[in-house]
Amino acid sequence: MAALFEHGLFAHVVVLITLFLFSPGFCVSPSSTRPNILIVFADDLGYGDLSCYGHPTSESPNIDKLAAEGLLFTQFYSANSVCSPSRAALLTARLPPRTGVWPDVLRPSSTGGLPHSETTIAALLKPLGYTTGMVGKWHLGVGKNQTYLPSNHGFDSYYGIPYSTDMCPCLKCFYPADPCWDTCDTRFTSCPIFQNSTIVEQPADYTTIAQKYSMEGRNFIARNAKSGKPFFLYYATQHTHFPNFAGKQFRNSTRRGAFGDSLAELDWEVGQLLEELKLQNLEKNTFVFFTSDNGPSLFYQVRGGMAGLLKCGKGTTYEGGQRVPAIAYWPGKIQPGRTRELASTLDLLPTIVNLVNGTLPEVTLDGYDIRSILFQRSKSPREVFYYFYSQMSPKYGVYAIRYKQFKAHFYTQGYILSGLFNHDGDCRPTAARTEQNPPLLFNLDEDPSEAYNLGNDPEYTDVLNEIGEIKQQFEAGLVWRESEINKPKDPSVEPCCNPGCHPFPTCCSCTKFGT
Numbered sequence: 001m002a003a004l005f006e007h008g009l010f011a012h013v014v015v016l017i018t019l020f021l022f023s024p025g026f027c028v029s030p031s032s033t034r035p036n037i038l039i040v041f042a043d044d045l046g047y048g049d050l051s052c053y054g055h056p057t058s059e060s061p062n063i064d065k066l067a068a069e070g071l072l073f074t075q076f077y078s079a080n081s082v083c084s085p086s087r088a089a090l091l092t093a094r095l096p097p098r099t100g101v102w103p104d105v106l107r108p109s110s111t112g113g114l115p116h117s118e119t120t121i122a123a124l125l126k127p128l129g130y131t132t133g134m135v136g137k138w139h140l141g142v143g144k145n146q147t148y149l150p151s152n153h154g155f156d157s158y159y160g161i162p163y164s165t166d167m168c169p170c171l172k173c174f175y176p177a178d179p180c181w182d183t184c185d186t187r188f189t190s191c192p193i194f195q196n197s198t199i200v201e202q203p204a205d206y207t208t209i210a211q212k213y214s215m216e217g218r219n220f221i222a223r224n225a226k227s228g229k230p231f232f233l234y235y236a237t238q239h240t241h242f243p244n245f246a247g248k249q250f251r252n253s254t255r256r257g258a259f260g261d262s263l264a265e266l267d268w269e270v271g272q273l274l275e276e277l278k279l280q281n282l283e284k285n286t287f288v289f290f291t292s293d294n295g296p297s298l299f300y301q302v303r304g305g306m307a308g309l310l311k312c313g314k315g316t317t318y319e320g321g322q323r324v325p326a327i328a329y330w331p332g333k334i335q336p337g338r339t340r341e342l343a344s345t346l347d348l349l350p351t352i353v354n355l356v357n358g359t360l361p362e363v364t365l366d367g368y369d370i371r372s373i374l375f376q377r378s379k380s381p382r383e384v385f386y387y388f389y390s391q392m393s394p395k396y397g398v399y400a401i402r403y404k405q406f407k408a409h410f411y412t413q414g415y416i417l418s419g420l421f422n423h424d425g426d427c428r429p430t431a432a433r434t435e436q437n438p439p440l441l442f443n444l445d446e447d448p449s450e451a452y453n454l455g456n457d458p459e460y461t462d463v464l465n466e467i468g469e470i471k472q473q474f475e476a477g478l479v480w481r482e483s484e485i486n487k488p489k490d491p492s493v494e495p496c497c498n499p500g501c502h503p504f505p506t507c508c509s510c511t512k513f514g515t
Contacts, residue, residue: 034130036282036285037232037356038232038289039090039235040269041087042325043241044242045266045296045305046305050064058254059254059267060266063290063327067327070327072327072339077323077343080388081321081322085099085390085392087101089345090345094366097392100115103391103483105139108495112485113147113484114141121234121353125356125358127358128356129229130229131230132155132156134150134160135234136160136161137236137238138160141162159216165206165238167188168185168203173245175207181243193209194495210247211247221282243303244258250264259302270290284330287330289327289348294322295313295320297313298314298320301419307319310449311450313418315416317411318412319407322387341373346365346366355371384470386398399413401467406441406442406443409442410436410471415429416429436455439455439467439468442454491505
C-alpha cells in the first residue's frame with residue numbers, strides 16, 4: 001500500500017473508480033442526485049413534420065435546438081398507431097394486448113380505462129421521493145367518478161383535457177375568432193379542462209390551451225426546484241392533433257398554414273419548458289425526452305401532418321403509422337448526434353427506472369433499458385419490434401414484425417386516418433385486411449418507404465423463416481387482457497361541470513371556476 005501512495009498510483013485508482021461510478025452510463029444511486037425526468041409527448045406529429053427531420057418549411061427552432069444539442073433517433077417507434085394504446089404503452093412499457101387498452105381509442109363515454117393494476121412510470125418513481133405531475137392529454141379513460149384520471153395512476157397532480165380535442169364540439173380554434181375547420185364530434189360534452197379531478201373550464205378555449213399548459217409545466221418545475229425534490233413531468237401537448245389550433249402569437253405565422261401554426265405553438269411550448277429548466281438551474285440534472293404518440297392523420301391532408309418518406313400514416317402498421325421523431329437531451333450526459341439504433345416508447349420506463357436505481361414491476365415488460373444508446377452510443381438491446389393494427393384482435397394477432405433491419409408483414413390493411421384519397425391505395429380504408437402469404441418483406445435500412453418487396457426472393461427465405469419463428473414463439477406466450485375499450489359506453493360518465501343538467505350534453509358549459 002505504501003508503494004502505491006509513493007508512486008501516486010493509489011490516487012489514480014481512486015480517480016478511475018470514481019469516474020466509473022459516476023459516469024453517464026452508470027445508475028444514479030443517492031436520492032439527492034437523482035435526475036429530474038421530463039417527457040414531452042406530441043400528438044399525431046409525423047416523421048416528416050419537423051425541420052430537423054427534413055421538412056423544408058416547418059418552423060420549430062426550439063425542437064431543432066433540442067435535436068442539435070441532443071441525440072436524434074432515426075428509427076424510433078411508438079408502440080401503436082393510435083392514441084390510447086400508444087399512451088398506455090409509453091407509461092407501462094407493455095404492449096396494448098397486455099394492458100387491455102385495445103382496440104382503437106377511449107371515448108368520453110367510455111366506462112373503461114387504463115387498469116389500476118397496471119404500473120406507470122409515475123407510480124414507480126413516487127416511492128423514490130419524486131414529485132409526479134402530468135400536463136395535457138391523458139386519453140387513458142375518465143370513467144365513473146373520474147376513477148381513471150392520472151391521480152389514480154401515480155400522479156400527484158394533473159392539469160389538462162383527458163382526451164383528443166376533436167372528441168368535443170369545436171367552435172373556435174384560432175385567435176381572435178377563426179372557426180375550426182370541422183365541427184368535430186358533437187355527440188359528446190364540450191372539452192373540459194381538469195385540475196386533478198375537478199373541471200376548472202368547460203368548454204376549453206383552444207386558443208389559450210398551450211399558454212395554460214406551458215404555465216402549468218413551468219410552475220411545476222419551479223415549485224420542485226424550490227423544494228429540492230426530484231420530479232417527473234409528463235407533458236402531453238394537444239398539438240398537432242386535428243383540429244389545428246393556435247393562439248394569437250402563432251396565427252398566420254408560418255408558411256405551412258394551419259398545421260404549421262399549430263406546430264409553431266408546439267415548438268414554443270417546448271421552448272418554455274426548456275427555458276424554465278435553465279432558469280431554475282436544472283438543465284444539467286434533467287433527462288428530457290421528446291417524441292410523438294403515433295404518425296400523422298393523413299385523412300386531414302395538409303392539416304394532418306406528414307410522414308415524410310415513410311409509407312401511410314396513423315392507424316396502419318406501415319412505417320408512417322408508428323415510426324416517429326424522437327430526441328433525447330441531457331447536457332453534459334448525452335452527447336449530441338444521431339443514432340440509427342432501434343428503440344421505442346416501450347423502452348422509456350425500464351430506462352428511467354434503471355437510471356434512478358428504481359425497481360421494475362414484476363410483470364412482463366416489452367421495453368428494454370436503452371442507456372447503452374443514450375450514454376455510450378453503442379448497440380441497442382432491442383432487435384425485434386411488434387406492430388399491432390389499430391383495430392387489433394386476438395384472432396389476427398401481430399400484423400407485422402421488425403427483426404433487425406428486416407420487416408415482415410403478415411397482414412396488411414389501410415385505415416381511414418391514413419386518407420380516403422391517399423395516392424397510395426394501400427393506405428386507404430378501402431384496402432381491406434389481407435393475409436400475406438408469403439409475408440411481404442422489406443429491408444428498412446435500404447427501403448424505409450416499404451416499396452420493394454423481397455418476400456418472393458428465395459435469397460430471403462431464411463430471414464422469413466426466422467421472423468416466422470419469432471412470431472410463433474411470441475404469440476404463444478401472449479395473453480390478451482380483456483378489452484377496456486370494448487366495455488359498454490355510458491353518457492353519464494362524460495365529464496360535465498354541471499352534472500345532472502338539461503339538455504345534455506350542451507348544458508355542460510360553465511364559466512371558469514379558477515385555476
